Structure formats: C-alpha cells, structure tokens
Amino acid sequence: MNQPNQTEILLVEDSQDDLDMTLRALRKANMANHIQVARDGAEALEFVFCEGAHAARKIENIPKLIMLDLKLPKIDGLEVLKRIKGDPRTRMIPVVVLTSSKEQNDVIKSYGLGGNSYIVKPVDFESFAAVVQKLGMYWLLLNQPPQT
Amino acid sequence: MKNIHKNGNAKDNKSRTNQAKTRTQQAETRSDQAKTRTEQAETRTEQAKTWTMEQALRASELSYRRLFEAARDGILLLDVDTGRITDVNPFLVELLGFSHDEMVGKTVGELSPFKDVVSNQNMLERLQKDGYVRYENLPLETRDGRKKAVEFVSNVYQAGDKKVIQCNVRDITERKQVETALIRLAAIVESSDDAIMGKDLNGIITSWNKGAEKIFGYTAGEIVGTSVMRLIPADRQQEENRVLENIKRGNSVAHFETLRQAKDGRLINVSITVSPIKDVTGEIIGVSKVAHDITDRKTAEEKIRQLNVELEQRVAERTAELEVANKELEAFSYSISHDLRAPLRAVNGFAGIVLEDFGAQLPEEGRSHLERIRAGALRMGALIDDLLAFSRLSRQAVNRQNVNTVKLVQNVLDELRPQREGRQLEIQIGNLPVCHGDPALLKQIWVNLVSNAIKYTRGREPATVEIGCAPENDENVFFVRDNGAGFDMQYANKLFGVFQRLHREDQFEGTGVGLAIVQRIVHRHGGRIWAKAEVNHGATFYFTIGETKL
Numbered sequence: 001m002n003q004p005n006q007t008e009i010l011l012v013e014d015s016q017d018d019l020d021m022t023l024r025a026l027r028k029a030n031m032a033n034h035i036q037v038a039r040d041g042a043e044a045l046e047f048v049f050c051e052g053a054h055a056a057r058k059i060e061n062i063p064k065l066i067m068l069d070l071k072l073p074k075i076d077g078l079e080v081l082k083r084i085k086g087d088p089r090t091r092m093i094p095v096v097v098l099t100s101s102k103e104q105n106d107v108i109k110s111y112g113l114g115g116n117s118y119i120v121k122p123v124d125f126e127s128f129a130a131v132v133q134k135l136g137m138y139w140l141l142l143n144q145p146p147q148t
Numbered sequence: 149m150k151n152i153h154k155n156g157n158a159k160d161n162k163s164r165t166n167q168a169k170t171r172t173q174q175a176e177t178r179s180d181q182a183k184t185r186t187e188q189a190e191t192r193t194e195q196a197k198t199w200t201m202e203q204a205l206r207a208s209e210l211s212y213r214r215l216f217e218a219a220r221d222g223i224l225l226l227d228v229d230t231g232r233i234t235d236v237n238p239f240l241v242e243l244l245g246f247s248h249d250e251m252v253g254k255t256v257g258e259l260s261p262f263k264d265v266v267s268n269q270n271m272l273e274r275l276q277k278d279g280y281v282r283y284e285n286l287p288l289e290t291r292d293g294r295k296k297a298v299e300f301v302s303n304v305y306q307a308g309d310k311k312v313i314q315c316n317v318r319d320i321t322e323r324k325q326v327e328t329a330l331i332r333l334a335a336i337v338e339s340s341d342d343a344i345m346g347k348d349l350n351g352i353i354t355s356w357n358k359g360a361e362k363i364f365g366y367t368a369g370e371i372v373g374t375s376v377m378r379l380i381p382a383d384r385q386q387e388e389n390r391v392l393e394n395i396k397r398g399n400s401v402a403h404f405e406t407l408r409q410a411k412d413g414r415l416i417n418v419s420i421t422v423s424p425i426k427d428v429t430g431e432i433i434g435v436s437k438v439a440h441d442i443t444d445r446k447t448a449e450e451k452i453r454q455l456n457v458e459l460e461q462r463v464a465e466r467t468a469e470l471e472v473a474n475k476e477l478e479a480f481s482y483s484i485s486h487d488l489r490a491p492l493r494a495v496n497g498f499a500g501i502v503l504e505d506f507g508a509q510l511p512e513e514g515r516s517h518l519e520r521i522r523a524g525a526l527r528m529g530a531l532i533d534d535l536l537a538f539s540r541l542s543r544q545a546v547n548r549q550n551v552n553t554v555k556l557v558q559n560v561l562d563e564l565r566p567q568r569e570g571r572q573l574e575i576q577i578g579n580l581p582v583c584h585g586d587p588a589l590l591k592q593i594w595v596n597l598v599s600n601a602i603k604y605t606r607g608r609e610p611a612t613v614e615i616g617c618a619p620e621n622d623e624n625v626f627f628v629r630d631n632g633a634g635f636d637m638q639y640a641n642k643l644f645g646v647f648q649r650l651h652r653e654d655q656f657e658g659t660g661v662g663l664a665i666v667q668r669i670v671h672r673h674g675g676r677i678w679a680k681a682e683v684n685h686g687a688t689f690y691f692t693i694g695e696t697k698l
Contacts, residue, residue, distance in 0.1 A: 015490050015494075017490065017491075017493070017494035017497065017498070018490060018493065018494075021493070021494075021497045021498075021501075024501070070486070071486045071487070099486065100485060100486045100487075100489040100490050100493070101482065101485045101486050102485060102533070102536070103481075103482060103485055121489075121493060122493075123489060123492045123493050123496055123525060123526055123529035124496060124522075124526055124529075125493070125496050125497035125498075125499070125500030125501070125522070126500060128493060128497060
C-alpha cells in the first residue's frame, strides 16, 4: 500500500525543540520513516501544492497526516489550514492542529476551517510524547482514509 | 218740604194783595224747593265721588301691599322723625332671620346685622338733608351667621300728610361672588407668565395679558384688534389657518410646539394650547390661546443633545481605545499562551530526555536535580495557565441568566470528587436560592472557593465545609465556611491579589490566582466579596453577585 519514499506525515513546526521532541516520540513508536518537515507556513504550502522545491512531486500523492503548528513564520497555521481545506485536491488530507495555545478562538477557528483535531501540546514531556505517539497511531494505523 | 198755606178768609184788597204776596211767596217757596233739590243732588254726587276715590285708594294700597309682600328685595319702612321701623316685608324677614315683630319699633342701627355699619343717626341726618342715602355694597351677617352683601337704598317720600322713609335692601351676595370669581380669574390670567390671548374666528386678537406682553413685546393697546398673523413667522402662517379651521369645525387641537415672532423680530420657541371659546348657546365664537415660552427648555434640550453627541463621541473614542488595548492584551496573552509555554516544554522535555537516555549514568543527586527542573517547568506552566485564565476574565462578556444554585453547587462537588478522595469530609449544604448571573463564571467561583475549603481542611478530623446563603438587607450573601487552616486577618487585604499567597507552597500547593479570579468574577457581576478567618480555626468566604434579592 505504501509506495517507497512516499510521505506519510507532514510535520509543520518552527521550533527546533518541539521538532526534536516530536520526531523522537515518533521514532520511539517506529513511525518516523516517512516524515516531511516544514519549518514555516510557506514551506508547508510549497510541499502540499507541489511548488518550488517540491515542484516534481505529484499532488495526488497526499500525506496521511499533517501535524500543523499554528504560530508559524511567514504564513501562519490557520492560513495554511484554510488553503489546504479550501482546495478540492487537498481537502481530504487529515490536518491535526498541534499547538501550545489553549485560546478558545484558535480552537473555534481551526475547526471552522475544517481542521480534523485540535491538540494542545502538554508542557510535561512524557504527556507530550504520549500525545504525539497516539496521534500517529490513530491517523496512520487506525483511521481509514478514502481510496484515491 | 215746608207748609206755605195759612189764612184763606182775609179782607179783599188786603186779601188780594195778600193773595199776590202769598203767590209770590209760594213761587219763592217753589224756587227754594228746587234749589234744595239741586243741592241735594250735588250732595249725592259729592258722596259718590268720595266713595270712588276711597275705592281707588284702597285698590292702590292693596297692590302696593302686594308688591311689598312679594318683592324680591327687602323693604323697611321707617318713621321719619324717630327713624324707628314701622314695617318690614317678608323677604327681609327671610333674609335677615329676624321676625317682623322683632324688627318693628327698632331703629336700623339697633338691628344687629346693620349695627356696626349703619349709624342710625348719621343715616337719618343725611336722609333729612338729601332725602336719599345709598350704600352700594354693605356687608352684613344674618341672625344665623351667614355673610351677605347687600345694596341698601333709602328714600324719603311724602305719604299723605306725613313723610315716610323707605329702605330697599337688595341681596347682591351671589353677584358679588361671581364678580369676585371673575376678578380672581382675571388676575390669574393677568399675572400669568404665559401669554394668554383671545381671538375671534378671523384671527383678530380680542384680549392680551401681561404675560403675552412680556413674551412678545406688544402691549395690549398695540395688538388688540389686529391680526394674530403678526406673531407668526411667514413660513408658518398655514399652521395658524389649519388651527382656526379645526376650531371652527369643532375639532380639538392638540397642544403643539412651534415658533413665534416677537415685536423685535426674535423667534421664540413656544408651546401652545388652543381651546374654543363658546357663547352661552354653545356656539364657537372665538379661540383662546395659551403660549408658554419654552426657549429655555429648548436651549437646555439642545445643550443636552450636544452633550449627548459629545458624550457619544467620547464613548466611541474611549471604546476604540479600549478595543485597541483589548487587542493588545489579546495579542499579549496569545503570545504568552504560545511562546512562553514552548521553552517550558523544552526545559521539561530535555530534562526528561536526559533522565531517560542518560539517567543510569547519573548520580542520584543529579537525577533529583533534573526532576526539580522538570517540576519547576510544570509549575510555571500552571502559573501561565492560571494567569491566562485570569486575564481572559476581563475580556469575557457576562451573560446573566437565572441559575439554579443548588444544582450548580452539586455539579461542582461532583467535579471535585477526585480532590475529596480518601478524605473524612463532611459537607453541609444550606438553603441556596436561585441567582441571576453568568453560569460558567458562577461555577468558577464555587469551584475555586469549595476546592480551597477542601484543600485548607487537609489534616482536620473531621473536616467540615458548610455552603449556604444568608440574606442580608436586600442581598443574598452566599458563603463557604471551613474549619481548616484559616489565616491571620491582618493579611486579609492580600487574599484576593494575583499571585498572593498566605501559605507556603510546601504546606498548601497553589498559584495564588484562584481567589483573584473569584474576586474578578464577583466584581464583574457588580457584587462584593470578603472573608473572615482565624489561624487554625477555619475561614469563611462571603460573596454577593450584585443582584437584588428575588
């Protein structure tokens, strides 16, 4: 079912610390093989819409999951979410908002734009690792995406 | 009749002469008889004449008497020499309340109603000199104390061979009352500050009071008899015609506000009341108009309007400022929410990774220090969360609705079950009335106060928490009482400050934000909060939510 080198998770995260901890948690759960990292909103969109550095990629090869931080340089997470969910070619991609913010506004906007989940990153390291692993487990293994 | 035939057989000549003489005498005698008859007839005529005059006199007296008896004026007849009353008519008897007999024989001055007013002597002297005395308006009091006003007229006239005084007493009380009422009404109209004017159905002014003069500047002399249009600005003349038409048709005209022009050209704001003037048959013959000068009120209204505009502008400006401040505050909390927590996660996370990956190589002390680093980061995370919750309170709208306090408190106790786990805790719930506030915010109050009570009774056996409401004046005062650690009242002022704590962290954990949040919620509802406590003898927290008791 998986083609070689096909991206399973797009991880959009500007913080090196959070990125390292997230990757470590995924690695420990053996889910770190096909991960694409984007360090800001613009990079994320380039990848999703096969532009710039990712022009050679085919848009039909959608990732199984996008983990999206909200506070991002250049283009913020909500805008990224909006563009992905606003395009018929990409709106099927599950997007989990994974952020530090507990602001109700962010939660409401994210769901309003079609976000599939909203997860607050816990300060506690163990809880954080557990959250990342459960997310990967659910969307990559349990969830049944539509056939493309 | 006389016997004239005496001697029939006397001497011839002598006898003839005597006969002639006798005839002459007889003739004379006849003539005398005729004369006597004439005289007798004359006497009879005289007698008849006298009889007729007497009849007429009697008739006249009778009708005079009738007038006297039936007159609707009081009449007194006095003896001209003594001034004593000789007769009184029934009307005066009725008017004064004294009987006929009580008055006859007395002088006018001796009658109590006239006593102080008419000096008998004075009146008599004037009557004897002028034959006439008149008092136009004489106040008098009747026998039973009623006040009357009378017109009193006395005349002397000749009645046969003697002079008589006749006094006519006319009751003018009602007329005087009407006059007084009219004078009073006229005075009210005249002294009114409002302009009161009358006009006929053609709009010609017929009356004009001082108030009208003051407001419009025209004197009555200048304006009465001229058209009311002089007072009406050119662009409003139709208004006057409409009013007149309505009045003529018998329609009422509602009180209205308009502009009028004074003599000096100034425009005056007036409030006008128009009413029809009707004659005794009910026909409309004119219009009365009361105009009240409302220039001051209009000026005040205009000023209020301007102040309102200014106030609204200021409110708008202030609101805009507040919105900016709020936006900044939002951005600030957003930033705290995102940016302050990320490094904490790194501190906690990498300390955790070191422990996980290299823990075995570290001495016990080193591992303990890393644990403290992790704990410190967690605590700071909790502080940030509470601080954000606190700052969010100022931005959150208060949506008041009726809240079932009993249910609310029960929910709170259910939610706090984990905290009560393994504790000997007696919770008493008293009477809790429905209150009117924001349900989510009210719940936060109860959560914080009750969880404090549970926390600070730790170690008490038995621990008791009492929840209730004590109505005070017009307010419901809710309270949460515990028998826990309490505090020293001298620090009570610090209780509700953010990050203020009265206990050490290792005694009772906490961030020092809970009561600050409670106070802010109470204040946002317009209520009050206070506490009473004693060290080691528990604490009671009271609050109201700014509503009048139902």
